[in-house]
Amino acid sequence: MDSHLRQLEDQSVYILREAYKHFDHLAMLWSMGKDSTALLWLTRKAFFGHVPFPLVHIDTSYKIPAMIEYRDRIAREWRLNLVIGQNKEALANGMNHTLGRVECCTALKTNGLKNLIAEKGYTGIILGVRADEEGTRAKERYFSPRDKHGDWDFREQPPELWDQFKTTFPEGTHIRIHPLLDWTEINIWEYIRAENIPIIDLYFDKGDGTRYRSLGCAPCTFPIKSTAKTVDAILEELRSTTVAERSGRAQDEGRGMELLRKDGYM
Amino acid sequence: MPTLVPSAPRASEHLNIVIVGHVDHGKSTLLGRLYADTGSLPEGKLDKVRDICRRQGKEFEYAFLFDAFLEEQEQGITIDTARTFFTWEGRHYIIIDAPGHKEFLKNMVSGAARAEAALLVIDAHEGVREQSKKHGYLLSLLGIRQVAVIVNKMDLVGYRQDVFDAIEKEYRAFLAQLKVTPERFVPVSAKLGDNIAKPSAQISWYSGPTVLETLGLFRKETARERQTLRFPVQDVYKFDARRIITGRLAAGRIKVGDRLIFSPSNKTATVKTIEAFNVEPVPTEATAGQSTGITLDEQIFIQRGEIASHEDSVPLVSTTFRSNLFWMGHRPLEAGKKYVLRLATREVECEIVALHRIIDTTNLAAREVKTSVGRNEVAELTIRAKAPITFDLYSDFAVTGRFVLVDQYDVSGGGIITEAVKDEQTVLREEARRRDIAWVKGDVGAEDRARHFGHRAALVLITGARHAGKSMLARRLEVQLVADGRHTYLLDAANLRRGLDADLSEEDTGEIVRRFGEVARLLMDTGLIVVSTTNALGGADHQAIRTLVHPTPVITVHMSKGEEAPPPDTDLAFAGPKDFEAIADQVMEELKRRGVLAQAIGAKPQFHYSI
Numbered sequence: 001m002d003s004h005l006r007q008l009e010d011q012s013v014y015i016l017r018e019a020y021k022h023f024d025h026l027a028m029l030w031s032m033g034k035d036s037t038a039l040l041w042l043t044r045k046a047f048f049g050h051v052p053f054p055l056v057h058i059d060t061s062y063k064i065p066a067m068i069e070y071r072d073r074i075a076r077e078w079r080l081n082l083v084i085g086q087n088k089e090a091l092a093n094g095m096n097h098t099l100g101r102v103e104c105c106t107a108l109k110t111n112g113l114k115n116l117i118a119e120k121g122y123t124g125i126i127l128g129v130r131a132d133e134e135g136t137r138a139k140e141r142y143f144s145p146r147d148k149h150g151d152w153d154f155r156e157q158p159p160e161l162w163d164q165f166k167t168t169f170p171e172g173t174h175i176r177i178h179p180l181l182d183w184t185e186i187n188i189w190e191y192i193r194a195e196n197i198p199i200i201d202l203y204f205d206k207g208d209g210t211r212y213r214s215l216g217c218a219p220c221t222f223p224i225k226s227t228a229k230t231v232d233a234i235l236e237e238l239r240s241t242t243v244a245e246r247s248g249r250a251q252d253e254g255r256g257m258e259l260l261r262k263d264g265y266m
Numbered sequence: 267m268p269t270l271v272p273s274a275p276r277a278s279e280h281l282n283i284v285i286v287g288h289v290d291h292g293k294s295t296l297l298g299r300l301y302a303d304t305g306s307l308p309e310g311k312l313d314k315v316r317d318i319c320r321r322q323g324k325e326f327e328y329a330f331l332f333d334a335f336l337e338e339q340e341q342g343i344t345i346d347t348a349r350t351f352f353t354w355e356g357r358h359y360i361i362i363d364a365p366g367h368k369e370f371l372k373n374m375v376s377g378a379a380r381a382e383a384a385l386l387v388i389d390a391h392e393g394v395r396e397q398s399k400k401h402g403y404l405l406s407l408l409g410i411r412q413v414a415v416i417v418n419k420m421d422l423v424g425y426r427q428d429v430f431d432a433i434e435k436e437y438r439a440f441l442a443q444l445k446v447t448p449e450r451f452v453p454v455s456a457k458l459g460d461n462i463a464k465p466s467a468q469i470s471w472y473s474g475p476t477v478l479e480t481l482g483l484f485r486k487e488t489a490r491e492r493q494t495l496r497f498p499v500q501d502v503y504k505f506d507a508r509r510i511i512t513g514r515l516a517a518g519r520i521k522v523g524d525r526l527i528f529s530p531s532n533k534t535a536t537v538k539t540i541e542a543f544n545v546e547p548v549p550t551e552a553t554a555g556q557s558t559g560i561t562l563d564e565q566i567f568i569q570r571g572e573i574a575s576h577e578d579s580v581p582l583v584s585t586t587f588r589s590n591l592f593w594m595g596h597r598p599l600e601a602g603k604k605y606v607l608r609l610a611t612r613e614v615e616c617e618i619v620a621l622h623r624i625i626d627t628t629n630l631a632a633r634e635v636k637t638s639v640g641r642n643e644v645a646e647l648t649i650r651a652k653a654p655i656t657f658d659l660y661s662d663f664a665v666t667g668r669f670v671l672v673d674q675y676d677v678s679g680g681g682i683i684t685e686a687v688k689d690e691q692t693v694l695r696e697e698a699r700r701r702d703i704a705w706v707k708g709d710v711g712a713e714d715r716a717r718h719f720g721h722r723a724a725l726v727l728i729t730g731a732r733h734a735g736k737s738m739l740a741r742r743l744e745v746q747l748v749a750d751g752r753h754t755y756l757l758d759a760a761n762l763r764r765g766l767d768a769d770l771s772e773e774d775t776g777e778i779v780r781r782f783g784e785v786a787r788l789l790m791d792t793g794l795i796v797v798s799t800t801n802a803l804g805g806a807d808h809q810a811i812r813t814l815v816h817p818t819p820v821i822t823v824h825m826s827k828g829e830e831a832p833p834p835d836t837d838l839a840f841a842g843p844k845d846f847e848a849i850a851d852q853v854m855e856e857l858k859r860r861g862v863l864a865q866a867i868g869a870k871p872q873f874h875y876s877i
Contacts, residue, residue, distance in 0.1 A: 014557045017557070047505060135332065139349075157373065162668055168676075184351050195544060
């Protein structure tokens with residue numbers, strides 16, 4: 001493996017082991033996308049083939065059906081403890097993206113997650129966000145506290161140095177853990193190739209000249225024009241593109257992401 | 267987006283760079299300009315930000331490209347560090363833009379702590395300012411030796427060489443006191459793009475590298491794997507048949523067959539396997555920086571926080587050390603108050619025993635003596651941990667020579683160790699270490715005995731004044747433990763006086779205590795629980811006994827007739843009239859809680875207890 005990928009892996013594994021050591025009520029978010037699936041693979045690396053905490057999927061009910069099939073197959077094969085969260089109340093009241101993208105993400109994803117955290121009493125949530133995805137994530141910590149309402153106070157982030165992380169916190173608050181912060185989109189694909197990780201096939205062109213570059217809910221996620229059918233072809237394409245990765249993600253428009261993330265979005 | 271040019275020697279080389287300097291000296295502008303002039307921004311990003319500025323009726327600034335928060339753009343300052351990714355001539359950079367405002371020093375430190383090299387920006391018009399110096403000092407404290415100074419806003423001083431030369435002279439002299447030699451000084455105007463990605467026609471008197479070329483001239487940190495081994499234990503896993511000791515190598519390399527010594531417990535064992543998931547062929551060694559896992563040839567009880575090394579180059583062990591520390595806490599750091607010390611994976615309570623001086627980073631020679639260290643101040647101080655810790659001097663090993671202090675919930679200070687300080691236990695601790703390293707072990711280890719006996723070895727020390735019931739309890743406890751099937755022996759210190767200590771007089775208290783400790787250590791090596799009263803020994807001697815029997819657990823039970831404060835480190839205290847049977851039961855509960863007597867403890871299974 002490339003020495004930089006190796007370093008990224010070593011750092012992520014160290015963070016995962018710190019999280020497991022310090023948090024009794026720990027869970028990992030898994031969206032079935034390339035990042036959180038690479039993170040799940042890193043977890044198996046860190047714990048020598050085991051996944052010693054539950055994997056949480058916040059199901060908005062609008063996910064692409066192939067994602068659910070993939071989720072259940074991998075969960076079976078890797079013997080995962082899968083926990084599914086859903087904001088049933090918001091769905092019953094008819095929440096969908098036509099009522100506003102930010103409103104929909106807040107209700108179904110942010111609040112879906114907050115409800116589950118409260119119900120299960122999780123104090124540590126591991127997420128696959130990366131600094132190169134968008135501006136506010138570039139300013140995240142590996143261990144990032146959220147207050148009693150799940151909100152992120154970016155003005156008062158804890159110091160983080162020498163791999164000494166924030167692992168103590170007042171009751172009622174929780175910590176978001178970001179082991180992939182230093183990885184870029186290209187690094188993720190290089191790692192998927194190096195480790196031969198079974199990734200969902202929505203990322204590949206299956207003949208119609210389109211593929212997904214970033215996965216989310218069906219109504220708000222759009223495929224890109226691409227004929228990349230393999231991981232190699234994706235890497236080739238990424239190295240020559242200047243289009244942002246999340247250009248197919250509608251909630252990123254305007255100041256959407258800062259507002260969402262301040263309120264506890266992933 | 268720059269095309270990837272695979273230049274052979276560093277095709278996949280990555281370098282972490284931090285940009286630091288006083289507020290408003292143009293760090294974010296420099297970063298934005300660097301991306302824009304090398305075509306490294308995503309498509310449409312520049313137009314999008316220009317458009318937002320037009321709509322908000324303000325002048326476009328390159329700084330807005332990375333100041334993602336609305337508040338940062340409104341105030342025109344960077345609040346928190348951003349990690350940005352940049353590739354040039356086949357080399358990949360993570361460039362960290364650190365805030366220069368005094369209020370956000372903790373964010374600057376968080377960013378700079380990850381860097382291998384730094385660009386320090388100084389405004390040509392304003393000159394060297396307070397944070398220019400403080401950042402320079404912190405870079406040296408954080409161990410960043412590669413520093414290039416970027417003299418920005420040259421356009422505001424008419425691109426005059428004498429202004430540039432004066433700043434170079436002044437700042438070089440300051441860095442020299444920190445023993446930092448900057449790589450170079452580069453005159454630029456980030457706003458106008460002079461000397462950022464291409465040489466400036468305006469600054470014809472300068473023929474050195476541009477900022478972009480300066481990045482290319484930074485060297486990759488030399489590998490720590492050439493040092494001797496330091497392997498801090500992060501955790502012990504037993505998910506399946508393997509008992510895996512995990513951690514990240516701080517220095518050196520570890521190979522199958524290596525004999526390791528774990529400090530401060532002084533336990534030794536040989537590496538049987540290096541464990542990894544999905545790695546073919548199975549690795550036989552691991553090197554500095556790697557997160558790895560090992561199994562050992564014998565089951566020894568190892569805890570998080572110990573540091574493994576080879577026997578010929580062991581780390582330091584003491585409770586006390588001298589250090590340079592910077593403080594980021596909301597509340598001042600106070601001498602005499604308790605904090606949590608974290609060093610590699612070790613976590614222990616500590617206290618500031620001496621605050622030697624506050625370091626004025628604008629005048630390094632100044633001596634200011636205070637009793638507390640304020641937010642963003644740097645100090646020289648002596649720290650004493652509650653229990654012996656393993657460490658190195660920062661000048662020898664970076665990772666095991668630095669630490670943080672936690673105040674309540676927050677990491678609030680970071681420091682480097684400059685000197686190990688001897689404490690009153692140093693002589694005995696070194697004796698114990700020499701003894702343990704040289705110890706000839708049989709084929710039956712402590713874990714085998716523990717499995718066989720159903721308990722681990724431990725020392726129950728019963729303290730208190732005369733006639734407080736110590737002896738009664740000791741006898742009762744021995745009877746109850748033996749009745750429960752536990753191998754226990756009552757060792758009265760007085761019993762050694764006429765035999766083993768027959769050559770000593772009453773005044774040889776140090777030697778009396780030392781012999782008692784060694785005898786207890788020997789009995790416990792056989793797997794026994796040793797119960798002892800301490801009338802023959804003074805309170806100060808308990809520490810000596812702890813040192814000699816370390817790391818075997820010592821449970822201290824204090825007995826008194828009336829209410830009195832028990833000595834420090836007391837585990838259980840009983841006052842007034844006694845029901846000895848009930849007290850003995852409580853001591854046995856404590857032995858269970860401490861993992862001496864077998865039982866599942868805590869909510870999470872404690873895998874390292876195999877019994």
